[in-house]
Amino acid sequence: MPFRSAPQGAHFGLPSRRGACPRPARRPAGPATAGRLSSRSGLYEAITELPTRQFTVIVFKYLLGYETPRIARFMGLHERTVDYHGRKGTERLRVQLCLPATPRPKKGDDK
Numbered sequence: 001m002p003f004r005s006a007p008q009g010a011h012f013g014l015p016s017r018r019g020a021c022p023r024p025a026r027r028p029a030g031p032a033t034a035g036r037l038s039s040r041s042g043l044y045e046a047i048t049e050l051p052t053r054q055f056t057v058i059v060f061k062y063l064l065g066y067e068t069p070r071i072a073r074f075m076g077l078h079e080r081t082v083d084y085h086g087r088k089g090t091e092r093l094r095v096q097l098c099l100p101a102t103p104r105p106k107k108g109d110d111k
Contacts, residue, residue: 046096054089057082 060066
């Protein structure tokens, strides 16, 4: 399946203003939907709204516990590409669920 290319300057559905935190609209949970797995935070619903590659990596890595090389073989991608989609997927979930950013350790910090 070919992937759509985003228009130049697209923000991939992320809020354009700092501090803006839209909550996803709640859909009624049907018996055949992911709503059966709903949690108070809306995590599972947010995962289902990810782009296909990000969704696949997040599910395999965090829900099923697969290692990156195994996911890469399954998806036919390089391991670094799998890591990239995992980072982008977790960042998109963080923004969508209004979670604080985790600061990266600075070089030279021995903590």
